Amino acid sequence: MNHWEYDDNKIEAKELTITVSSMIIGVGILTLPRVLAGTTSSSDGWISILMAGAFAVTIAVLLGKFAGLYAGGTFFEYVRSLVTKPVAIVITGIMCVYFMLFLAYEIRAIANISKTYLFDRTPAEYIGLMFLLIVGYAASGTRIGLLRLNTMFFPIVLVVTFLLLFFSNSIVNWADLKPFFVTDVKRLMVGAKDSVFSMLGFEVILFYTAMMKRPKEAPLAAAVGVVIPVVLYVLIYLICIGTFTPWALQEIGYPAIELAKEVKIPGEFFERTESIFFTIWIMTIFNTASMALDIAVHLAHSIVRKGKRIHFVAAICPVAYLICMLPKNVIEFALLGEVISYMGFLTIGMTLCLYGVAAVKGMIK
Amino acid sequence: MLNRMKQAGARSRIQRAAGREPNSEPLPLRTDMKSNLDCMLAITGSPDDLIVRHFTIGAQHLPVALMFIDSLVDKDLVQSQVMKPLLQHYENAKNDLYHQAVQLVVEEVLTSVDVEILETQEEVLNTILGGDTVLFLSGSRQAIAIGSAGWKSRGIEEPLTESIIRGSREGFVEDLRTNISLIRRRIRNPELRIMTFKVGRRAKKTIVLIYVEGVANRGIVHEAIRRIESLDIDDIEGSGTIEQWLSDSFMSPFPLIANTERPDKVTGALLQGRLSVMVDGDPFALVLPITFSSNLQSPEDFYQNWLLATLTRILRLLAAAIASFLPALYIALLEFHHGLIPSKLAFSIAGAREGVPFPAVIEAFIMETTLELLREAGIRLPKPIGQTIGIVGGLVIGEAAVAAGIVSPIMVIVVAVTAIASFSFPSYSFAIALRILRFTMMLAASVFGLYGIILGYIMINIHFVNLKSFGIPYSTPFAPLYLDDWKDVILRAPVSFLKNRPRMLQPQDKKRLNKK
Numbered sequence: 015m016n017h018w019e020y021d022d023n024k025i026e027a028k029e030l031t032i033t034v035s036s037m038i039i040g041v042g043i044l045t046l047p048r049v050l051a052g053t054t055s056s057s058d059g060w061i062s063i064l065m066a067g068a069f070a071v072t073i074a075v076l077l078g079k080f081a082g083l084y085a086g087g088t089f090f091e092y093v094r095s096l097v098t099k100p101v102a103i104v105i106t107g108i109m110c111v112y113f114m115l116f117l118a119y120e121i122r123a124i125a126n127i128s129k130t131y132l133f134d135r136t137p138a139e140y141i142g143l144m145f146l147l148i149v150g151y152a153a154s155g156t157r158i159g160l161l162r163l164n165t166m167f168f169p170i171v172l173v174v175t176f177l178l179l180f181f182s183n184s185i186v187n188w189a190d191l192k193p194f195f196v197t198d199v200k201r202l203m204v205g206a207k208d209s210v211f212s213m214l215g216f217e218v219i220l221f222y223t224a225m226m227k228r229p230k231e232a233p234l235a236a237a238v239g240v241v242i243p244v245v246l247y248v249l250i251y252l253i254c255i256g257t258f259t260p261w262a263l264q265e266i267g268y269p270a271i272e273l274a275k276e277v278k279i280p281g282e283f284f285e286r287t288e289s290i291f292f293t294i295w296i297m298t299i300f301n302t303a304s305m306a307l308d309i310a311v312h313l314a315h316s317i318v319r320k321g322k323r324i325h326f327v328a329a330i331c332p333v334a335y336l337i338c339m340l341p342k343n344v345i346e347f348a349l350l351g352e353v354i355s356y357m358g359f360l361t362i363g364m365t366l367c368l369y370g371v372a373a374v375k376g377m378i379k
Numbered sequence: 380m381l382n383r384m385k386q387a388g389a390r391s392r393i394q395r396a397a398g399r400e401p402n403s404e405p406l407p408l409r410t411d412m413k414s415n416l417d418c419m420l421a422i423t424g425s426p427d428d429l430i431v432r433h434f435t436i437g438a439q440h441l442p443v444a445l446m447f448i449d450s451l452v453d454k455d456l457v458q459s460q461v462m463k464p465l466l467q468h469y470e471n472a473k474n475d476l477y478h479q480a481v482q483l484v485v486e487e488v489l490t491s492v493d494v495e496i497l498e499t500q501e502e503v504l505n506t507i508l509g510g511d512t513v514l515f516l517s518g519s520r521q522a523i524a525i526g527s528a529g530w531k532s533r534g535i536e537e538p539l540t541e542s543i544i545r546g547s548r549e550g551f552v553e554d555l556r557t558n559i560s561l562i563r564r565r566i567r568n569p570e571l572r573i574m575t576f577k578v579g580r581r582a583k584k585t586i587v588l589i590y591v592e593g594v595a596n597r598g599i600v601h602e603a604i605r606r607i608e609s610l611d612i613d614d615i616e617g618s619g620t621i622e623q624w625l626s627d628s629f630m631s632p633f634p635l636i637a638n639t640e641r642p643d644k645v646t647g648a649l650l651q652g653r654l655s656v657m658v659d660g661d662p663f664a665l666v667l668p669i670t671f672s673s674n675l676q677s678p679e680d681f682y683q684n685w686l687l688a689t690l691t692r693i694l695r696l697l698a699a700a701i702a703s704f705l706p707a708l709y710i711a712l713l714e715f716h717h718g719l720i721p722s723k724l725a726f727s728i729a730g731a732r733e734g735v736p737f738p739a740v741i742e743a744f745i746m747e748t749t750l751e752l753l754r755e756a757g758i759r760l761p762k763p764i765g766q767t768i769g770i771v772g773g774l775v776i777g778e779a780a781v782a783a784g785i786v787s788p789i790m791v792i793v794v795a796v797t798a799i800a801s802f803s804f805p806s807y808s809f810a811i812a813l814r815i816l817r818f819t820m821m822l823a824a825s826v827f828g829l830y831g832i833i834l835g836y837i838m839i840n841i842h843f844v845n846l847k848s849f850g851i852p853y854s855t856p857f858a859p860l861y862l863d864d865w866k867d868v869i870l871r872a873p874v875s876f877l878k879n880r881p882r883m884l885q886p887q888d889k890k891r892l893n894k895k
Contacts, residue, residue, distance in 0.1 A: 028860065132830050133715065144827060148834050152841045159844035162858035166840055286718045293833045300837050 023158045027231040029165060030223070033305070034074070034216050034239025036164040039171070040302035041123040042212025043247055044268045044295070047254035051263035053205040057190070057255045058197040060248050062205030067244035069206070070213045073362055074240045077216070078233035080369045081223035083377065089220055090316040096371045103317055105364050109217075110313040112357045113306045114330055116215070118338035119354050120303040121146050122347060124296065125338075127268060131292050142338060145296075145303070150331045152304040153311055154324045160308050161222065167297040172246075174294045178287075179249055181277045186256035209247070211351070214358040215302060216240055220365065221309050271295075307331070405499040412517040416444055418500060419507070429507075436465050441480060442517040446503075451510030453529025460491040461512060461525055481521045484514070493526025505583055532557070538640035538662075540807060543679040550640045555585055555659040561642040562589060566649060570594075574604070580613040585659040586621065589645075594652045596885045599668060599849050603654050617661040625656070625667070627847050632815045634808040635848040637666040637673060644678045652886030668849035670883065672856070672868045674809035675699065680871050688871040694803070696869060701800035702813045706743050707820035707832050709793045713739035715828030732787040740825040742786050746794040747818070749776060754798075855883040 025033075050059030084092035089109075094102040125142035133141065152160060197205075216236065223232040254269045257276055266272050274291035311326040318326075341347040408415055416431060423429055428449040435442050443465070447457065468488045485494055493511075497503050498521055503513050510528030535557065538550030551558045559573060570592040577583040586607060590600055606625050615621060618638060626635045639645060640662055645655045648666045656665040666673075675695045680688040712720055713728070720728065735742060753772035757765050777795075780786045797817070804810045816839065823831035846853035856864035861882045866872040878893060880886040 128830055132828060136827070141827075141830065144830075144834055148837055148841070151838065155841060155845040159841070162844040162852070162854060163837075163840055165858035165860055166844070166854065167837075285721050286716075289716055289719055289829060293829050296830070296833050297837060 023156070023225065024227040025158070025161055025222070025225050026227055027235040029161055030219070030226060030232060030235040031239040031242070032164050032168045033161055033222055034219060034236050035242045036168045036171075036298055036301040037215040037218045037305050038213055038240065038243040038302075039246065039298050040215065041120060041127075041299060042214075043243070043250060044127070044270045046209065046212045046247060047251045047269040048263055048266055049208045050205050050251060051255070051260045051269075053208060054197040054201055056193050056196050056260060057252060058195065058202065059205055059209075059251050059255070061195075061197075062202050063209045063244060063247050063251060065202065065206040066209035066213060067240065067247075069210060070216060070244070071237050071240045073366075074216045074219060074236040075233040076369060077219050077362070077365060078223060078236040080365060080372070081220045082229040082232050083372060085224055085226065085229035087224065088312075088316040089224075090313065093368060096368055096375065096377075105368070106313050106317055108357070108364070109361050110310050110317075112354070112361050113310040113313070114334050115337065115350070115354045115357065116306040117149070117303050117310065117330075118334040119351055120299055120306065121149075121334065122338040122341065122350070124299055124303075126344075126347065127271070127292060128296075130267070131271060131289055139339060143335065145300070146331055146335055149300065149303045149307055150327050152300075153307040154327045157308060157312070158225070160304055161225070163304070164301050167301055171294060171298045174291065175246065175250075178274055178277060178291060179253055181279055182253050182257060182273055184278070185276055186253055187259075188256055190256050190259050191252065211355040211358075212247070213240065213243065214355060215306075217358070217361060217365070218305055218309065221312060307334070310334075405501040407499055408497070408503070408520050408522060410518055410520055412442065412444060412515050412519075415500075415515055415522070416446070419446060419503065422500070422504065423507075432462075434462075434466070436468075444515045445512055446507060446515065447512040447527065448507055448510065451508075451530055452512060452527045456491075456527045456529060457512050457525075460527070461489065461514065464488050464490050465514075480516045481519050481523060484516070485523060489523070489525060491525045491527075495524040497522045497524050508582070535561070541639060541641055541644075541677075541805060543641075543677060545682045546679055547641070547643045549642055551642060551657075551662040551664060553660050553662055555587065555657060558642075558657055558662075558664065559587065559589075562645060562649075562655075565642060565646040566591065571649075576607050578607070578610050578612065579615050580611070582614050584615045586610075586615075587657050589649060589655040589657065591649050591652075594650065594880070594886050594888050595654055596652060596887060598885070599654060599851075602849050603656070603667065607656070615658060618656070618658045618663045618665055619661075621656060621658055622665055625665070627849065631842065631846055632812040633671070633846065633853070634674065634806065634812065635667075635669065635846065635853070637669045637806060638663040638808065639666060640664075641678060647678055647681065652880050652884040668851040668884070670848065670851060670855050671843060671853050674804065674806045677805035681874075685871050685873045689869075692869055692871060695805075698800040698803040699813060702797055702810070703816045704820055704832065704836075705797050705800070706747060706793055706817060707824035707835075709790070710739050710743050710821055711824040711828040711832055714825065719829075728787070728789055731789050734784045735787050736784070737786075739790075740821075742790050743793075743821055746780075746786055746790055747797075747821070750794055750798055751814070851883060851885075856881070859883075 046063075047059070050062060053059075054062055090102060090106045093105055096102075097105075121142045122138075124145050125138035128141045129136070129138050152163065216239065219232060219236045219239075223229050226232060250270055250273070254263060254273055257273060258266060258269065263269055271288050271292050274288040275286065277287055279287055307327065307330065310330050311323055314326050314330065315321070315323060337350075341350050409418075420429070420431075426448075430445075430447055430449050432445040433442065434444075445457070445461065465484070465488055481496060485496065495506075497506060497513065502524075503522055506513055506524040510530065512525045512527045514523040514525060516522075532554045533552050535549050535552055537548045541550075549561060551561065562573075563571065568591060572588075572590050572592050574588045576586045576588070578586050588600075588603055588607060590603075603625070610621070610624055612620070612624070622636045622638060623629065628635065637648075642664075645664050645666060649655060653669075654667055656667065675692060677691075680692065683691075713732075717725060732739075737745070749772075753768060753776075757768045757772075760768055773795075777791045781788050781791060801810050801813060801817075804813075820832060820835050823835040825831075827834065840854075843854045844852070844858060852859060855861060856868060863879060864881050864883050867877055867881065875892070878891060879889050880891050882889070
């Protein structure tokens, strides 16, 4: 009999699904409706989101299969067995930097949005620093603890989002969704590219599959984990279009949060629901940020193989903080987001190449 | 209780006086009875209540001596079970007592059930200090211990700290035997295991570990045994000390081991697959392992209709949220986010705060601190005066503070609701943990408003997921997720639905109902 079912620190498929979903849902969706309103006409953005979703699910399944190859080991060790050591270090290093930038982006985003919706006087630097400290505290705990935090926060965020969508039913003008299918394919593709940007993050499968009890379930779990945000994105997008009309939507900074502003909660205890909504949304942004930091730490640790986790947390956090404070304005910040997105594509491309190498070497049964 | 503590204190003094290292090798008894007795008297400093009764037994007039502590033994018992048989039996006996005297006395003479043969000074001392009587026989290297402990102990009463409306009225007392009997009477199961440990270097105190074999997870049982055996203290003060020694982490305000005065609570826990630890001389039993949700449960939940019980549990969860976050929320809304308050309410709050010289932060800290002071004072004062404190504190200070314009009436409402909420938990140690959290959250809210509160909330959760109680994650069954256990966490499903023991405890016997 197995006395310690907990002590093996393993996760199940449902937990991987939640992990992938929590990683994807972050800052991206808050701005996505605006971006799509700019690139596609009428309410056709949903096609873009679905196209992006199909792409993301495919990649996620492939990454899940790749990750299943080194269950129990680390990414770096496996890559080293595929290619030479310097190449492995470069690949792992790029991934590490990517996740560090991801963390920096999330911190800056939270600082910016908090300044817009919660504070007017507190400087963004302090807001970001506090958030980073909490993320650092989480990352210096156990890795399994981080995944359990996802399990605790994700349902809350999901319930609140669905409540928001449900209550906004009354303010949506469904006629605004018409006409359908008026955008040409090229613009749909641009929209799809933008949507994929806000779905990045599912690369976490590469690093958390190793902690699964049954790694074979990873591809399916990852696919479901991507589908949940896709459905959520489509719903939020359509309701935003219906509430604000496509023309007004282009001018709204964070449509998903503004949606909360418009919603009338029965009882009307709280006047400005958007502050409450964003406050709860911080939980999922926190999940994204803490996992990004955790993976950056994990990758750096697997290359150096010395020291403790907490040393790497202490090393990476200040760097991420400096990077996140670099952009001087919203435009530069958007540029940082774009750089990160392209890096995301790069990491996915590299991983798929490695999958090819593994196939050539005959390491896939 | 007091007796026992004095006794333990006396013992450590004795050892220092006798110049013995508490850790030295046990010294065997000698053949010479007089030197044995002298030795005991020297070590204990021959106190007045240490009685030595010399007499002779048998036809050969074998000199023997009884030794016991007057204040700890039941003298009737010593007379009827020890003296009487010893003196009567040998009036006409012709047996040769000089050979195997100890054997004969034990097997043929003594009528007491509780008899043991001792060979070292250490054992003799422990026996005497434990309230038993020791019989020395001349010319023997052994002594006989006869159970005779009997002192005044408190009767079984209703527990003061955990009163419930429906259910058993019995509570634990200071006497370990009575406590064990309270458990045994409830679980008449041959698989009930009661393991005894003697812990303490200067004074041995009895600790028992109770669990149900075949139900409790063996891993947890082994871990508990390992931790109890690793205890190396010179004297145990009570279950509170043991709780801190056995606990997984001392860096947490949350209780990782529950304590209770209620036998029915312990019984329920044992049957779920948990363990219990009891210390002699302490009416609080420890229950382990526990999770966050255990703090919100009361044995009463199982005695009532499930609808009522579920409602009560949701109410307690709400109370936990209020007790930890309400004052912080008040500060955040008033200092940072006026916009969030509905405009009509905002006007009335502003009107009420007219003339209050302090910001909401200071106001909240003043009132909360006052409340904590009142609560502390209420506990220390004798019962009849305790009520006065309630009236003086609640009415007079509240009214006067508002009238004097130091705090606003809204603040008084917030503080009062928080206080009521924090009194509604079945577990006192959990309420204390929430007190600490409340002040931390107030601090966070006063610096960062709502943002501070949510960061604080996230931080508490990070703390939760890293906490363990005897290997069981504190955050189960929420994370790791065990949906089946939810039936008995926030909800309390109808009894016929609770077919399984909590899976989070990994019991050996998973089923509770409908076994096939």
